[in-house]
Amino acid sequence: MDAQPQIAPQDLLREHGVQVTAQRLAVLRAVSQHPHGTADDVADAVRHEIGAISRQGVYDALGVLVDKGLLRRIQPAGSPARFEHRVGDNHHHVVCRVCGGTDDVDCAVGAAPCLDAADTHGYEIDEAEVIFWGRCPGCREPAGGT
Ligand SMILES: [Zn+2]
Ligand SMILES: [Zn+2]
Ligand SMILES: [Zn+2]
Incomplete structure:
Protein backbone atom coordinates (compact mmCIF):
# COMPACT_ATOMS: atom_id res chain seq x y z
CA MET A 1 0.00 0.00 0.00
CA ALA A 77 -23.44 -7.23 -12.51
CA GLY A 78 -26.26 -8.15 -10.17
CA SER A 79 -24.95 -5.91 -7.39
CA PRO A 80 -26.03 -2.51 -6.19
CA ALA A 81 -23.53 0.28 -6.85
CA ARG A 82 -20.53 0.24 -4.55
CA PHE A 83 -18.32 3.14 -3.59
CA GLU A 84 -14.67 3.52 -2.74
CA HIS A 85 -12.19 6.29 -2.11
CA ARG A 86 -9.33 4.69 -4.03
CA VAL A 87 -9.52 6.70 -7.25
CA GLY A 88 -7.28 7.49 -10.17
CA ASP A 89 -5.30 4.26 -10.43
CA ASN A 90 -7.67 2.32 -12.71
CA HIS A 91 -7.53 -0.67 -10.37
CA HIS A 92 -9.86 -3.58 -10.98
CA HIS A 93 -11.93 -5.83 -8.75
CA VAL A 94 -12.34 -9.46 -7.99
CA VAL A 95 -15.89 -10.32 -6.91
CA CYS A 96 -17.10 -13.49 -5.20
CA ARG A 97 -20.05 -15.03 -7.04
CA VAL A 98 -21.36 -16.52 -3.82
CA CYS A 99 -21.19 -13.81 -1.17
CA GLY A 100 -20.48 -10.71 -3.25
CA GLY A 101 -17.20 -10.07 -1.41
CA THR A 102 -15.06 -7.58 -3.34
CA ASP A 103 -11.33 -6.95 -3.33
CA ASP A 104 -9.00 -4.68 -5.24
CA VAL A 105 -6.75 -5.99 -7.98
CA ASP A 106 -4.02 -3.67 -9.19
CA CYS A 107 -4.08 -2.84 -12.87
CA ALA A 108 -0.92 -4.04 -14.57
CA VAL A 109 -1.04 -0.97 -16.83
CA GLY A 110 -2.42 1.52 -14.33
CA ALA A 111 -4.28 3.76 -16.74
CA ALA A 112 -7.52 3.32 -18.66
CA PRO A 113 -8.12 1.76 -21.10
CA CYS A 114 -5.68 -0.96 -20.16
CA LEU A 115 -6.88 -3.35 -22.87
CA ASP A 116 -6.88 -2.72 -26.58
CA ALA A 117 -10.08 -3.46 -28.42
CA ALA A 118 -9.50 -5.67 -31.46
CA ASP A 119 -11.89 -3.44 -33.39
CA THR A 120 -13.02 -0.08 -32.00
CA HIS A 121 -15.70 0.45 -34.69
CA GLY A 122 -14.49 4.01 -34.82
CA TYR A 123 -15.30 4.67 -31.16
CA GLU A 124 -12.91 6.64 -29.06
CA ILE A 125 -12.35 4.14 -26.23
CA ASP A 126 -11.63 5.56 -22.77
CA GLU A 127 -12.20 2.60 -20.50
CA ALA A 128 -12.12 -1.19 -20.42
CA GLU A 129 -14.26 -2.46 -17.57
CA VAL A 130 -12.51 -5.45 -16.04
CA ILE A 131 -14.05 -7.52 -13.26
CA PHE A 132 -12.67 -10.86 -12.19
CA TRP A 133 -15.33 -13.28 -10.95
CA GLY A 134 -14.79 -16.31 -8.78
CA ARG A 135 -15.21 -17.62 -5.27
CA CYS A 136 -13.50 -16.07 -2.28
CA PRO A 137 -11.48 -18.19 0.17
CA GLY A 138 -14.45 -18.37 2.54
CA CYS A 139 -16.79 -19.63 -0.18
CA ARG A 140 -14.47 -22.12 -1.89
CA GLU A 141 -15.30 -25.75 -1.33
CA PRO A 142 -13.02 -27.35 1.22
CA ALA A 143 -10.03 -29.05 -0.41
CA GLY A 144 -10.64 -32.75 -0.94
CA GLY A 145 -14.44 -32.40 -0.72
CA THR A 146 -16.58 -34.12 -3.33
ZN1 LIG B 1 -17.47 -15.38 -0.94
ZN1 LIG C 1 -11.55 -0.98 -5.28
ZN1 LIG D 1 -6.05 -2.99 -16.13
Whole structure:
Protein backbone atom coordinates (compact mmCIF):
# COMPACT_ATOMS: atom_id res chain seq x y z
CA MET A 1 0.00 0.00 0.00
CA ASP A 2 1.30 3.43 -0.87
CA ALA A 3 1.30 5.89 1.98
CA GLN A 4 -0.93 8.69 0.80
CA PRO A 5 -0.15 12.19 1.99
CA GLN A 6 -2.65 13.04 4.68
CA ILE A 7 -4.82 15.84 3.35
CA ALA A 8 -7.62 16.97 5.65
CA PRO A 9 -10.91 15.85 4.13
CA GLN A 10 -12.33 19.36 4.12
CA ASP A 11 -9.31 20.55 2.11
CA LEU A 12 -9.78 17.65 -0.26
CA LEU A 13 -13.37 18.74 -0.86
CA ARG A 14 -12.36 22.36 -1.45
CA GLU A 15 -9.57 21.33 -3.81
CA HIS A 16 -12.16 19.53 -5.89
CA GLY A 17 -14.52 22.46 -5.85
CA VAL A 18 -17.02 20.79 -3.53
CA GLN A 19 -18.76 22.86 -0.88
CA VAL A 20 -17.90 21.42 2.54
CA THR A 21 -20.85 20.12 4.53
CA ALA A 22 -20.96 17.85 7.54
CA GLN A 23 -22.89 15.28 5.53
CA ARG A 24 -20.39 15.19 2.69
CA LEU A 25 -17.50 14.89 5.13
CA ALA A 26 -19.24 12.06 6.94
CA VAL A 27 -20.02 10.27 3.67
CA LEU A 28 -16.42 10.62 2.51
CA ARG A 29 -15.15 9.25 5.82
CA ALA A 30 -17.66 6.39 5.83
CA VAL A 31 -16.59 5.28 2.34
CA SER A 32 -12.90 5.39 3.23
CA GLN A 33 -13.63 3.23 6.26
CA HIS A 34 -15.86 0.80 4.37
CA PRO A 35 -14.41 0.48 0.88
CA HIS A 36 -16.72 -1.12 -1.71
CA GLY A 37 -19.74 -0.49 0.50
CA THR A 38 -23.18 0.09 -0.97
CA ALA A 39 -25.12 3.32 -0.46
CA ASP A 40 -27.01 1.55 2.32
CA ASP A 41 -23.75 0.57 4.04
CA VAL A 42 -22.63 4.17 3.78
CA ALA A 43 -25.95 5.43 5.17
CA ASP A 44 -25.64 3.10 8.16
CA ALA A 45 -22.10 4.25 8.88
CA VAL A 46 -23.00 7.92 8.52
CA ARG A 47 -26.02 7.59 10.82
CA HIS A 48 -23.74 5.98 13.35
CA GLU A 49 -21.45 8.98 13.18
CA ILE A 50 -23.60 12.08 12.79
CA GLY A 51 -27.10 10.82 13.49
CA ALA A 52 -30.04 11.26 11.19
CA ILE A 53 -29.37 11.59 7.49
CA SER A 54 -31.95 10.84 4.85
CA ARG A 55 -31.30 8.16 2.29
CA GLN A 56 -31.61 10.85 -0.36
CA GLY A 57 -29.01 12.93 1.48
CA VAL A 58 -26.57 10.04 1.28
CA TYR A 59 -27.31 9.46 -2.40
CA ASP A 60 -26.89 13.15 -3.17
CA ALA A 61 -23.56 13.36 -1.34
CA LEU A 62 -22.29 10.20 -3.05
CA GLY A 63 -23.35 11.58 -6.43
CA VAL A 64 -21.49 14.86 -5.91
CA LEU A 65 -18.36 13.13 -4.62
CA VAL A 66 -18.30 10.73 -7.56
CA ASP A 67 -18.92 13.55 -10.06
CA LYS A 68 -16.03 15.52 -8.63
CA GLY A 69 -13.66 12.57 -8.73
CA LEU A 70 -13.33 12.10 -4.97
CA LEU A 71 -15.01 8.72 -4.98
CA ARG A 72 -15.27 5.95 -7.49
CA ARG A 73 -18.45 4.07 -8.19
CA ILE A 74 -18.36 0.47 -9.35
CA GLN A 75 -21.29 -1.75 -10.17
CA PRO A 76 -20.62 -5.44 -10.68
CA ALA A 77 -23.44 -7.23 -12.51
CA GLY A 78 -26.26 -8.15 -10.17
CA SER A 79 -24.95 -5.91 -7.39
CA PRO A 80 -26.03 -2.51 -6.19
CA ALA A 81 -23.53 0.28 -6.85
CA ARG A 82 -20.53 0.24 -4.55
CA PHE A 83 -18.32 3.14 -3.59
CA GLU A 84 -14.67 3.52 -2.74
CA HIS A 85 -12.19 6.29 -2.11
CA ARG A 86 -9.33 4.69 -4.03
CA VAL A 87 -9.52 6.70 -7.25
CA GLY A 88 -7.28 7.49 -10.17
CA ASP A 89 -5.30 4.26 -10.43
CA ASN A 90 -7.67 2.32 -12.71
CA HIS A 91 -7.53 -0.67 -10.37
CA HIS A 92 -9.86 -3.58 -10.98
CA HIS A 93 -11.93 -5.83 -8.75
CA VAL A 94 -12.34 -9.46 -7.99
CA VAL A 95 -15.89 -10.32 -6.91
CA CYS A 96 -17.10 -13.49 -5.20
CA ARG A 97 -20.05 -15.03 -7.04
CA VAL A 98 -21.36 -16.52 -3.82
CA CYS A 99 -21.19 -13.81 -1.17
CA GLY A 100 -20.48 -10.71 -3.25
CA GLY A 101 -17.20 -10.07 -1.41
CA THR A 102 -15.06 -7.58 -3.34
CA ASP A 103 -11.33 -6.95 -3.33
CA ASP A 104 -9.00 -4.68 -5.24
CA VAL A 105 -6.75 -5.99 -7.98
CA ASP A 106 -4.02 -3.67 -9.19
CA CYS A 107 -4.08 -2.84 -12.87
CA ALA A 108 -0.92 -4.04 -14.57
CA VAL A 109 -1.04 -0.97 -16.83
CA GLY A 110 -2.42 1.52 -14.33
CA ALA A 111 -4.28 3.76 -16.74
CA ALA A 112 -7.52 3.32 -18.66
CA PRO A 113 -8.12 1.76 -21.10
CA CYS A 114 -5.68 -0.96 -20.16
CA LEU A 115 -6.88 -3.35 -22.87
CA ASP A 116 -6.88 -2.72 -26.58
CA ALA A 117 -10.08 -3.46 -28.42
CA ALA A 118 -9.50 -5.67 -31.46
CA ASP A 119 -11.89 -3.44 -33.39
CA THR A 120 -13.02 -0.08 -32.00
CA HIS A 121 -15.70 0.45 -34.69
CA GLY A 122 -14.49 4.01 -34.82
CA TYR A 123 -15.30 4.67 -31.16
CA GLU A 124 -12.91 6.64 -29.06
CA ILE A 125 -12.35 4.14 -26.23
CA ASP A 126 -11.63 5.56 -22.77
CA GLU A 127 -12.20 2.60 -20.50
CA ALA A 128 -12.12 -1.19 -20.42
CA GLU A 129 -14.26 -2.46 -17.57
CA VAL A 130 -12.51 -5.45 -16.04
CA ILE A 131 -14.05 -7.52 -13.26
CA PHE A 132 -12.67 -10.86 -12.19
CA TRP A 133 -15.33 -13.28 -10.95
CA GLY A 134 -14.79 -16.31 -8.78
CA ARG A 135 -15.21 -17.62 -5.27
CA CYS A 136 -13.50 -16.07 -2.28
CA PRO A 137 -11.48 -18.19 0.17
CA GLY A 138 -14.45 -18.37 2.54
CA CYS A 139 -16.79 -19.63 -0.18
CA ARG A 140 -14.47 -22.12 -1.89
CA GLU A 141 -15.30 -25.75 -1.33
CA PRO A 142 -13.02 -27.35 1.22
CA ALA A 143 -10.03 -29.05 -0.41
CA GLY A 144 -10.64 -32.75 -0.94
CA GLY A 145 -14.44 -32.40 -0.72
CA THR A 146 -16.58 -34.12 -3.33
ZN1 LIG B 1 -17.47 -15.38 -0.94
ZN1 LIG C 1 -11.55 -0.98 -5.28
ZN1 LIG D 1 -6.05 -2.99 -16.13
